[in-house]
Amino acid sequence: MLFSELLLEWFSVHGRQLPWRNCGNPYHIWVSEVILQQTRVSQGMDYFLRFVEQFPTVEALAAAPLDAVMKSWQGLGYYTRARNLHKAAQLIVNDYGGELPNSYKELLKLPGLGPYAAGAVASFAFHEPVPAIDGNVYRVLARVFGVFDSPGTGAGKKAFYTLCSEVMDHENPHLFNQAIIDFGALQCTPGRPDCAPCPMRGLCYAEANGLQTSLPTKERELKVRPRYFHFIMARWRGDTFIELRQGKDIWHSLYQFPLIETKERVEPEDFTQSEEFQELVGIDCTVTHISEEKRQLLSHQELFIRFYIVELHTLPYALLQDYQRVPIDGVDGYQVPITIANYLAAEEAGEYFRCSSGKMED
DNA sequence: AAGACGGGGTA
DNA sequence: TACCCAGTCTT
Structure with missing residues (x-):
C-alpha cells in the first residue's frame, strides 16, 4: 500500500475532530492556523473558541480595536501573530472585498501567513494540492522516508517540500495534510514513538534502522x-x-x-x-x-x-x-x-x- | 543563515 | 532541566 493510502486509512480511524476542521469557513480555518503556530491544540483551543466568538467574521476582526485583539490573545505568546492577524483582516476587507484569497500564492502575501499556514489554509479551505509542512510533517517524512537533510536549512526545506509534493494525495490534499499532521502529533511523536502498532511498520526507514530518535536531524542549540x-x-x-x-x-x-x-x-x-x-x-x-x-x-x-x-x-x-x-x-x-x-x-x-x-x- | 519572538507540556 | 511544539519575520 502507498504511504498516502496507509495515512488516510489511519486518519479515518484516529483523526481528531476539531471545531475548525471541515467547517467550510475559511476565516475560522485561517484563525486556527495562526493560533496553532508553535502552539499545541490543547493550549490553543479555548483561545480559538473565544476569538471567533468575539470576532465572528473578517469584517468584525478588521473593525475591532487592536487593544481588544491583543487582550483576547493575552497569555498565548508570540504576540506578533495577533497584530498580523488584525492587519491582514483589514487588508482583506480593504483590498480583497472581504473574501479570504483562495490560493496558496495569494495567501502567502498576507502578513503572518508563511509557507506552512498558507499551505494549510489553501488545502483545508480550498482543497488546493499544496504541502502544508510543519514540525510534525518534517518528523514523519524524515523518519518514514529516511531524509537526513535538516529542516533548519534552506536546502532541507526544499527537499521536504519536493518529497511531500510527490507523496501527497493530490485528489484529497485537505485530508492528506490533516492526516500527516495528526499522525505526527499522535502516533509518530517526537520522543519515543509507539512503533509497535504503527501502520507504517515495514515501510518506515527509521523503524527498520532504529533511527527514530535521530530523525529528523536537529540543528544548533540556542543560547539563552x-x-x-x-x-x-x-x-x-x-x-x-x-x-x-x-x-x-x-x-x-x-x-x-x-x-x-x-x-x-x-x-x-x-x-x-x-x-x-x-x-x-x-x-x-x-x-x-x-x-x-x-x-x-x-x-x-x-x-x-x-x-x-x-x-x-x-x-x-x-x-x-x-x-x-x-x-x-x-x-x-x-x-x-x-x-x-x-x-x-x-x-x-x-x-x-x-x-x-x-x-x-x- | 541566524536571531527574535511565549508559554506550556513532556521525559 | 532540556527539548519541543499546527512558524514567521527581520537582519
Whole structure:
C-alpha cells in the first residue's frame, strides 16, 4: 500500500475532530492556523473558541480595536501573530472585498501567513494540492522516508517540500495534510514513538534502522540571554502608572509597570538606592513591598523579575510625563505579559510578597 | 543563515 | 532541566 493510502486509512480511524476542521469557513480555518503556530491544540483551543466568538467574521476582526485583539490573545505568546492577524483582516476587507484569497500564492502575501499556514489554509479551505509542512510533517517524512537533510536549512526545506509534493494525495490534499499532521502529533511523536502498532511498520526507514530518535536531524542549540527586570508599581491616591511597550523587544503592544532593566543581578537594597530608581519615583516616597525574584524562561531569554510597590508622597515628573495614570484595580483590564497578570492575581490574594518595608522577613 | 519572538507540556 | 511544539519575520 502507498504511504498516502496507509495515512488516510489511519486518519479515518484516529483523526481528531476539531471545531475548525471541515467547517467550510475559511476565516475560522485561517484563525486556527495562526493560533496553532508553535502552539499545541490543547493550549490553543479555548483561545480559538473565544476569538471567533468575539470576532465572528473578517469584517468584525478588521473593525475591532487592536487593544481588544491583543487582550483576547493575552497569555498565548508570540504576540506578533495577533497584530498580523488584525492587519491582514483589514487588508482583506480593504483590498480583497472581504473574501479570504483562495490560493496558496495569494495567501502567502498576507502578513503572518508563511509557507506552512498558507499551505494549510489553501488545502483545508480550498482543497488546493499544496504541502502544508510543519514540525510534525518534517518528523514523519524524515523518519518514514529516511531524509537526513535538516529542516533548519534552506536546502532541507526544499527537499521536504519536493518529497511531500510527490507523496501527497493530490485528489484529497485537505485530508492528506490533516492526516500527516495528526499522525505526527499522535502516533509518530517526537520522543519515543509507539512503533509497535504503527501502520507504517515495514515501510518506515527509521523503524527498520532504529533511527527514530535521530530523525529528523536537529540543528544548533540556542543560547539563552539573562535579563534582570525590576517592575515598579508606584501608588498615588489609588492610581498607578503603566506604559505600552513598543519597539522590537519582547511583549510588543502589551502594557507594563514602569520597568528598570539591569545587565546584572541587583539586590533590592542596592536597587532602591540606585540613581535610576530614584530618578523615576523621586526621593519623597516609601518602598512598602519587595517581591521575591520570579524566573521566567523564554526560548532565547531567561528573565529574573522582581516587583516593587512604592507609595508616593509627591508626584514625580518622570512618571507623569512618560506613563499613563490608571486606577490600581483597573490594571487587569489592560493586556499585560503573563508574568504581570500572575502578579496582579497573586497580589490581590496577598500571596506574592514575603518581604516588606525593604526588609526581609525570613 | 541566524536571531527574535511565549508559554506550556513532556521525559 | 532540556527539548519541543499546527512558524514567521527581520537582519
